[in-house]
Amino acid sequence: MKIVLAYSGGLDTSVILAWLKEQYNAEIIAYVADVGQQEDWAVIKEKALRTGASKVYVEDLKREFVEEAVFPAIKANATYEYKYLLGTSLARPIIAKKQVEIALKEGADAVAHGATGKGNDQVRFELTYRALAPHLKIIAPWKEDNFFTSRSDLIDFAEKHGIPVPVTKSKPYSMDPNLYHISYEGGVLEDITRSYDSSMFLMGKDPFELDDQVEMVSVSFEKGIPVALNGKRMDPVKLLQEANTIAGRHGIGIVDIVENRLVGMKSRGVYETPGGTLLIEAHKALESITLERDTMHYKQMVEIKFAEMIYYGQWFHPLRVALQSFIDSTQEVVSGTVExxxxxxNCVVVGRASEQSLYDTNLSTFEAGSNYDQKDAKGFIKLFGLPMEVFARKNPWFKK
Known part of the structure; x- marks a missing residue:
């Protein structure tokens, strides 16, 4: 049997690699996805081989991640439950897609992942597998009867088998970094009455610990896609990295949220998404002057469903693809620059400009000389309110 394991070199997948080899007497191919974690890939590859992998793939997916996941999400202003910008959710289908490609190339019998049975990642991985290669067997050790029941057990197994892991029992919360964000979950963070420790932040600084310092930044878009910062054009990966640096030094994009997982429970996550927050706030401001009212309001409803589908792991669902087509069509006019x-x-919009701007001072001004005839509003309001007026005459509920 040949199994391709989504491997990170962390506690869970390090133990899982050795466990799979023992339990299934199988050949294990480790697959590592680089979505911007800034790891020592040579060390991780060597660790996987030393732990029992027959082969290790290290795939650079940063550009694919930004162009095929992050930028489409920015076009959609994708946000789950008001705050979460879906950094982990967006990376999983990109990672799982490449895993399937490797499994098919290697003629593997199965794919495996280290997501638990309590989280959302299991769904994101497995729905991608099912959509792209439904014939492959899916192995999820955390959901098997003879696997471990806690991360403390994994630490014991790792110590017994001489597997080095970056987590200890005294500091067991997990981190999941990529180019778009870092998530912190579990361990001490499971006490929702307790504040996070600001020393854990890696992409930026806690805004409460910053000196008074203001910085101006401009973001330019072409058809909804960010293309330049402060007037300097950059390739997608570099642009997101630079946005992270700029926003991170001002404590932009830190979120502490108790969210509703797909599996039915609530969980706490602390997220850093500095560059993403900057880009989405700029994008919203540009849309406010380039999208006409009905399209903008309808898109806002679509955005909620779009974000929910990403969170639920439905990236390759035909409805998500259809919604993306609608969103892309709205972005044809979303070009310009936001300051x-x-x-x-705080990330405060102070200026916006676009050749497609629908803002017309001759219509909106309160000064004399407006092209707007206020007398036109009299008949409009009468007809617009006619259904309410007729109802009120027959049903005087408002008098109670």
Whole structure:
């Protein structure tokens, strides 16, 4: 039997690699996805081989991640439950897609992942497998009867088998970094009455610990896609990295949220998404002057469903693809530049400009000389309110 394991070199997948080899007497191919974690890939590859992998794939997916997942999400202003910008959710289908490609190339019998049976990642991985290669067997050790029941057990197994892991029992919360964000979950963070420890932040600084410092930044878009910062054009990966640096030093994009997982429970996550927050706030501001009212309002409803589908792991669902087509069509006019002021966790829009701008001072001005005839509003309001007026005459509920 040949199994391709989505491997990170962390506690779970390090133990799982050795466990799979023992339990299934199988050949294990480790697959590592580089979505911007800034790891020592040579060390991780060597660790996988030393732990029992017959072969290790290290795939650079940063550009694919940004162009095929992050930028489409920015076009959609994709946000789950008001705050979460879906950093982990967006990476999983990109990672799983490449895993399937490797499994098919290697003639593997199965794919495996280290997601638990309590989280969302299991769904994101497995729905991608099912959509792209439904014939492959899916192995999820955390959901098997003879696997371990806690991360403390995994640490014991790792110590017994001489597997080095970056987590200890005294600091067991997990981190999941990529180019778009870092998530912190589990361990001490499971006490929702307890504040996070700001020393854990890696992409930026806690805004409450910053000195007074204001920075201006401009973001330019072409058809909804960010293409330049402060007037300097950059390739997608570099642009997101630079946005992270700029926004991170001002504590932009830190979120502490108790969210509703797909499997039915609530969980706490602390997220850093500095560059993503900057880009989405700029994108919203540009849409506010380039999208007409009905399209903008309908898109806002679509955005909620779009974000939910990403969170639920339905990236390759035909409805998500159809919604993306609608969103892309709205972005044909979303080109221009937005200026923002950054200060202690705040990202404030202070200016916007676009050749497609629908903002017309001759219509909106309160001064004399407007092209708008206010007398036209009299008949409009009468007809617009006619159904309410007729109902009120027959049903005077408002008098109670």
């Amino acid at each position: 923002l002021k950054l200060y202690r966790g």
